[in-house]
Amino acid sequence: MTEHQRPESSVRAGFARDDWNARYAAKELLWSAEPNRLFASEVEGVVPGRALDLACGEGRNAVWLAERGWRVTAVDFSDVALGKAAELAASRGVGVDWVSADVLDYEPEPGAYELVAVLYLQLPRGELAHAVRTSQAAVAPGGTLFVLGHDTTNLTEGHGGPRDAAVLFTPEDVVAMLGDDFLVERSEKVRRLVPVEDGEATAIDALVRARRLR
Numbered sequence: 419m420t421e422h423q424r425p426e427s428s429v430r431a432g433f434a435r436d437d438w439n440a441r442y443a444a445k446e447l448l449w450s451a452e453p454n455r456l457f458a459s460e461v462e463g464v465v466p467g468r469a470l471d472l473a474c475g476e477g478r479n480a481v482w483l484a485e486r487g488w489r490v491t492a493v494d495f496s497d498v499a500l501g502k503a504a505e506l507a508a509s510r511g512v513g514v515d516w517v518s519a520d521v522l523d524y525e526p527e528p529g530a531y532e533l534v535a536v537l538y539l540q541l542p543r544g545e546l547a548h549a550v551r552t553s554q555a556a557v558a559p560g561g562t563l564f565v566l567g568h569d570t571t572n573l574t575e576g577h578g579g580p581r582d583a584a585v586l587f588t589p590e591d592v593v594a595m596l597g598d599d600f601l602v603e604r605s606e607k608v609r610r611l612v613p614v615e616d617g618e619a620t621a622i623d624a625l626v627r628a629r630r631l632r
Contacts, residue, residue: 467532477503
């Protein structure tokens, strides 16, 4: 486990590492074992190569990628989540390189990945910008950076997600963090239906997909 140089770096979406470990330990799976549907639809047709999944949680997206021939490195600061992710991968018969580290301290191999995924990493603006810079540097020329998270408008117009506006963001926020060597291929708010006790509700996410030009 990485030692944190900044006390706040062990906090994600208002929860410290111990809190996340407790949340992951409380249920067999905190999230679904299936991949995020929007992420899967965006990546389904991409030729497999090396992929980096930052803040991978219980590994559902990393395992899905590995099942499709990607060579995946997946990073999270919760050792409980990574243990469950490894079990999921073993049950599916695939291998993933699981890395226990805080994404704010982790330094991936530069320009090494055809796909870098950052899903629902809800951090204060400065820390998110740091994570996005790290992610950009890891993308190979011609590769894709995919960022998805709870949109700022979800706080007032959507369902679920963090209640702290400081850790929410918009597609425009993420695009402004990208270097000029990235071509934005998709940047928009997306709505998705989530099950609730009396039916369904709508959540609003921020999605950015960008390709590295050089």
